[in-house]
Amino acid sequence: MxxxxxxxxxxxxxxxxxxxxxxxxxxxxxxxxxxxxxxxxxxxxxxxxxxxxxxxxxxxxxxxxxxxxxxxxxxxxxxxxxxxxxxxxxxxxxxxxxxxxxxxxxxxxxxxxxxxxxxxxxxxxxxxxxxxxxxxxxxxxxxxxxxxxxxxxxxxxxxxxxxxxxxxxxxxxxxxxxxxxxxxxxxxxxPDPVMGLPALPEADRPEERAADTTPVVGVSVRFWRSDRADLDRVAAALEALARRHQGGVRLRFLPFHHGSDEDASRYVMERLSCDVELAPAHEDPQLMLREVSRCALLIGMRLHSLIYAANQDVPLLGISYDPKIDQFLSRLGQRAGGTTEELDSELFAEHALEIINNTSKWQQSCGGAISQLRRDxxxxxxxxxxxxxx
CATH class of the missing domain: 3.40.50.11720 (3-Deoxy-D-manno-octulosonic-acid transferase, N-terminal domain)
Known part of the structure; x- marks a missing residue:
């Protein structure tokens, strides 16, 4: 040095x-x-x-x-x-x-x-x-x-x-x-430092929601295109996923930035007819990490939403608006499910459904890379x- x-x-x-x-x-x-x-x-x-x-x-x-x-x-x-x-x-x-x-x-x-x-x-x-x-x-x-x-x-x-x-x-x-x-x-x-962020100690964790067999899909969106066409495509993809999953899914929007991400989440939520909810925009990053840990799948535009998911071994599917998204996904051997310019709602839903139904396969595929990122x-x-x- x-x-x-x-x-x-x-x-x-x-x-x-x-x-x-x-x-x-x-x-x-x-x-x-x-x-x-x-x-x-x-x-x-x-x-x-x-x-x-x-x-x-x-x-x-x-x-x-x-x-x-x-x-x-x-x-x-x-x-x-x-x-x-x-x-x-x-x-x-x-x-x-x-x-x-x-x-x-x-x-x-x-x-x-x-x-x-x-x-x-x-x-x-x-x-x-x-x-x-x-x-x-x-x-x-x-x-x-x-x-x-x-x-x-x-x-x-x-x-x-x-x-x-x-x-x-x-x-x-x-x-x-x-x-x-x-x-x-x-x-x-x-790796990004957040790969080493520890989870909350058991005593500090909030109470768990009552058992529910409906898979929770975390969603992190942000404003990017001025015409909001990217968020319209995200809404169509989420609607297709909810329609195609037998028994439905619970879409839980996770705002990673106070104000703007909450507004972006509401924009997408207003265009959905399925079960949706908005999580708090937690100031403590470990509380948001806990939110992500409860998901069966994390669909994210924000880079750190994807990093949080990897940190907690939660399967993830990225929507790319910036090369940094693709760069992180490539370290896991993954590719984005779509971009802010191009997103096929039916293909995206099919990909997300496959991950939800084969969580262990995804974790086995990415587990080695995730463990190495945590160590480094x-x-x-x-x-x-x-x-x-x-």
């Missing part, structure tokens, strides 16, 4: 007393990502990274003290019991980084310009502040791209070449970085903690 970025300013001398009077080594790490916006997928990424860092630190005899850059610091502090500062107050961000032992950038799809021009300069800017403060930067399971504007590419390459550790969540992201000039040997390909999901935390011990 490259530690050339470390300088004399790097503060690696934090200690605090333990319960038995012995000094405990403490490492403070700033986490930069799309956190504090109550998006279940991004909050699951944060929860997964915090959990992995705590476990890796405990194994190494180090206490990790996270400082999260958040859109809502008060909510983040309450939700996770960690220190948090406002991500857009750069004086606070600089103070947090200066008091830390390093910066973690990620995970998630941070470096992309599909949703606007601000994301790439912001996240690279935070990494630059860390370098100016003499702190190592660690790239944690990021998904890179799309980067449609070539002007951003050399800045991404420069930041990643100077990072102490770089990991991305798929081969396509690694390929983009190599194309930008980042050496292949500096890039680790790892915590490698970035272990390598980062190892770097901080030096």
């Amino acid at each position: 490259n530690t050339s970025e470390n300088s004399n300013e790097k503060n690696l001398n934090h200690t605090s007393p333990s319960g038995n009077g012995q000094a405990v080594v403490v490492r403070r790490l700033v986490l930069s990502g799309y956190y504090g916006f109550k998006n279940s997928g991004d909050e699951a990424v944060l929860k997964s990274i915090l959990t992995a860092l705590a476990e890796a630190g405990a194994e190494a005899g180090i206490r990790i003290e996270p400082i999260v850059l958040s859109g809502d610091p008060e909510w983040t502090r309450e939700q996770y019991g960690v220190e948090a500062v406002h991500r857009m107050k750069l004086a606070e961000v600089r103070r947090a980084i200066k008091s830390s032992d390093g910066l973690i950038s990620g995970g998630g799809s941070l470096l992309q310009d599909a949703t606007g021009l601000g994301s790439i300069p912001y996240y690279l800017g935070v990494m630059a502040i860390a370098r100016w403060c003499g702190k190592p930067t660690f790239v944690y399971a990021q998904g890179i791209g799309p980067v449609n504007r070539r002007m951003f590419q050399p800045f991404i390459a420069r930041a990643f070449k100077k990072a102490a550790y770089v990991s991305v969540r798929d081969d396509e992201s690694a390929m983009l970085l190599r194309r930008y000039g980042v050496p292949q040997q500096r890039i680790a390909v790892v 999901a915590r490698k970035p935390a272990q390598l980062i903690v190892s770097n901080l011990r030096q």
